[in-house]
Amino acid sequence: MGEKRLPKRTRAHVLETLSRQHVESIFPPEWVPRRVEDDYGLDMRVEIVTGEEVSGLEFAVQLKGTDHLKTSGDDVLHSCKVSTANYFLHRLEPVMYVVYDAQEDTAYWLWVQPYLHILDNTRPGWHDRKTVQIRIPCSNRLTQEVIQLITRDVQAWEKRELPIVGWPLSAASIAKEKQGKPSVLFLENVGDELWHKGELKQAQSIYLQAVEQAEHSAFDDKVTRARLYRKIGRLHRESGNLDRALEYYENGQTIVKAALPVSARKIEQARLLTEQAAVYIDLGKHQEAVECVQRAVGLLEGSKAASEIGDTMQALAIAYRDAGQRDSFLELMDKARDMYRRVEDIGGEIRIMGNLAIDTLHWGDYQEAIRLFKQVLERLEESPNLAVTANAHLNLAIAYTDAVQLTQALDFAEMSLEEYAEVGDRVGELMACAAFAEVLKERAAKAAQSGNLAAAKDYVGEARRLVNKGLGLADKEDLDVASSLYDLLRIMAEAYLAVGEYERSKEHLAEAEILAQQQEIEPQTHAHGQVAHARLCEVHGDYVQAHRYLEEARNTFATQAYWKNVVPVDILRAEILRRIGGIKEARDVLEKARDLAEMRMREQDSARIAGLLEQLPSP
Numbered sequence: 311m312g313e314k315r316l317p318k319r320t321r322a323h324v325l326e327t328l329s330r331q332h333v334e335s336i337f338p339p340e341w342v343p344r345r346v347e348d349d350y351g352l353d354m355r356v357e358i359v360t361g362e363e364v365s366g367l368e369f370a371v372q373l374k375g376t377d378h379l380k381t382s383g384d385d386v387l388h389s390c391k392v393s394t395a396n397y398f399l400h401r402l403e404p405v406m407y408v409v410y411d412a413q414e415d416t417a418y419w420l421w422v423q424p425y426l427h428i429l430d431n432t433r434p435g436w437h438d439r440k441t442v443q444i445r446i447p448c449s450n451r452l453t454q455e456v457i458q459l460i461t462r463d464v465q466a467w468e469k470r471e472l473p474i475v476g477w478p479l480s481a482a483s484i485a486k487e488k489q490g491k492p493s494v495l496f497l498e499n500v501g502d503e504l505w506h507k508g509e510l511k512q513a514q515s516i517y518l519q520a521v522e523q524a525e526h527s528a529f530d531d532k533v534t535r536a537r538l539y540r541k542i543g544r545l546h547r548e549s550g551n552l553d554r555a556l557e558y559y560e561n562g563q564t565i566v567k568a569a570l571p572v573s574a575r576k577i578e579q580a581r582l583l584t585e586q587a588a589v590y591i592d593l594g595k596h597q598e599a600v601e602c603v604q605r606a607v608g609l610l611e612g613s614k615a616a617s618e619i620g621d622t623m624q625a626l627a628i629a630y631r632d633a634g635q636r637d638s639f640l641e642l643m644d645k646a647r648d649m650y651r652r653v654e655d656i657g658g659e660i661r662i663m664g665n666l667a668i669d670t671l672h673w674g675d676y677q678e679a680i681r682l683f684k685q686v687l688e689r690l691e692e693s694p695n696l697a698v699t700a701n702a703h704l705n706l707a708i709a710y711t712d713a714v715q716l717t718q719a720l721d722f723a724e725m726s727l728e729e730y731a732e733v734g735d736r737v738g739e740l741m742a743c744a745a746f747a748e749v750l751k752e753r754a755a756k757a758a759q760s761g762n763l764a765a766a767k768d769y770v771g772e773a774r775r776l777v778n779k780g781l782g783l784a785d786k787e788d789l790d791v792a793s794s795l796y797d798l799l800r801i802m803a804e805a806y807l808a809v810g811e812y813e814r815s816k817e818h819l820a821e822a823e824i825l826a827q828q829q830e831i832e833p834q835t836h837a838h839g840q841v842a843h844a845r846l847c848e849v850h851g852d853y854v855q856a857h858r859y860l861e862e863a864r865n866t867f868a869t870q871a872y873w874k875n876v877v878p879v880d881i882l883r884a885e886i887l888r889r890i891g892g893i894k895e896a897r898d899v900l901e902k903a904r905d906l907a908e909m910r911m912r913e914q915d916s917a918r919i920a921g922l923l924e925q926l927p928s929p
Contacts, residue, residue, distance in 0.1 A: 325375030329410035332417055336452050351394040358461055367464050370405045378697045379411040385445040386418045395442050398422050404467045407444055408452060417452040420499055428503040447502050449537055459495050494524045494534060510545045517542050532569035536562040536578050540585060552589050559586040580606035584625045591632050599629040656693040660686055668705060674874030676713035680706060700729035700738055707745045711752060712874060719749045736783055740794040743780030747773040747801045755808040763809065770805045777802045792829035796822050800839045812849055819843060837866035841879060857886045877903050877915050897926055
């Protein structure tokens with residue numbers, strides 16, 4: 311007889327159970343959680359009980375468990391179906407949206423209806439999409455400390471003292487609420503949303519109101535006040551008010567020194583010091599930055615905050631790197647990795663290794679970057695994470711492309727594209743399309759150079775298919791993918807340039823520049839576009855404009871520490887200068903490029919530059 315087929319308990323079912331058990335363990339034992347069987351977007355309803363008194367106050371909970379928590383900055387990210395979000399908006403009771411991280415056994419929460427109403431103002435087109443992104447501040451951990459806040463919010467909701475339709479987005483309108491003030495945490499959420507919208511002044515007003523409310527509450531939560539000051543400091547840093555940013559970071563440290571418990575106090579102090587170090591780096595005061603992060607590391611030593619220690623040590627490493635102390639940078643990154651190994655935090659070790667590999671790739675040491683990314687993949691065998699694996703495969707594709715090992719690059723690009731699609735990471739899938747198309751573009755260029763124009767055009771056709779796929783994945787109004795969309799258009803322009811279709815190349819570059827005018831593009835991404843513009847100008851004999859583009863690109867790559875791109879751009883600049891008779895200038899550019907290549911031990915670049923110098927007429 312064949313084996314009987316038995317039902318399987320999937321990981322999704324396990325996560326559902328784990329998330330429910332975790333949330334129920336946080337709620338007071340007297341509260342009454344009821345499981346919702348006909349789940350149309352809700353997993354449980356919870357009745358609040360005070361002492362032995364059944365209050366009749368209820369709220370609903372939507373649970374989302376995951377093994378692969380997605381974050382961006384200080385936010386946890388989760389995609390929600392728009393149909394489900396609309397259902398939440400029709401509910402009369404408040405709905406708590408909870409994302410449970412099974413790896414860390416931690417849950418993050420917010421009231422979802424006010425959040426969605428804020429989106430109506432900040433991103434009014436979200437109703438027309440299939441999914442909407444829910445951003446939960448990492449500070450919104452669901453712990454027993456927030457039970458009183460939850461009770462107060464539900465009471466205020468029931469009395470209609472929290473608005474059902476919309477949430478007032480100004481300090482003045484909230485101040486009109488005479489009774490049932492929203493919780494400090496709720497105000498912080500509103501401030502976070504205004505921040506994401508770019509309304510920094512209004513966000514600061516809300517944060518300051520939250521600080522005042524926290525200070526005059528029965529329980530003065532000094533850690534929360536310090537965190538709010540840290541966020542205000544970051545707002546000032548983003549606005550370029552660096553002195554004001556330092557002032558808020560220092561005020562936050564003064565407040566948190568008296569906070570309890572000690573463990574929370576130390577972690578918040580370390581965070582304040584780390585962000586203060588970032589301001590010092592902006593000011594060019596690298597020694598002060600190093601001192602701040604060293605103090606942060608000292609505060610966290612001996613604590614269980616492994617990820618905090620690793621992040622802080624990495625911030626110190628970056629401070630050393632930005633101060634030009636690359637050896638110290640590499641040494642500290644290795645120490646951070648060893649720290650993660652000691653506490654057996656594989657995830658932290660993988661983050662450090664991945665970031666070190668990316669920095670090594672930007673530095674231009676392609677083979678070392680490839681070795682490090684492969685180490686990341688080896689560690690991932692012990693702690694599988696498909697999203698992180700996709701990232702590693704994508705970066706390997708980029709590293710192999712830079713090393714002109716196109717067969718390997720093609721394999722890894724294809725793997726990353728499939729993996730991003732499997733985990734539903736649209737932005738990752740977009741970047742994989744770009745990496746895949748970049749490899750095909752390079753193959754087209756090599757085929758064209760060898761005279762095989764038919765093969766080159768075949769590669770261009772495949773690149774076009776991937777670019778169109780990538781363009782179809784995203785809304786051009788989405789700020790999160792603007793740089794990737796620009797990259798796709800630039801790659802297609804370069805592909806057409808490689809096979810001599812100059813007008814089509816020009817059209818794609820023009821479209822890319824329109825996007826750059828409408829959206830904020832990463833500087834290094836735009837610099838690649840400037841190089842493409844220079845090559846097109848060179849084809850048409852406009853060498854002066856070509857050199858202008860290359861100079862701008864070179865300065866951007868150097869400022870952003872993308873050293874791998876600096877020498878190739880310098881070589882192009884020297885060629886343009888030679889064509890317009892600037893022999894002395896071309897020699898100066900090549901000699902500086904040679905020094906940089908030798909410093910970075912790029913023997914291939916050094917040999918190429920030496921050959922170009924020999925071809926120049928003697929001075």
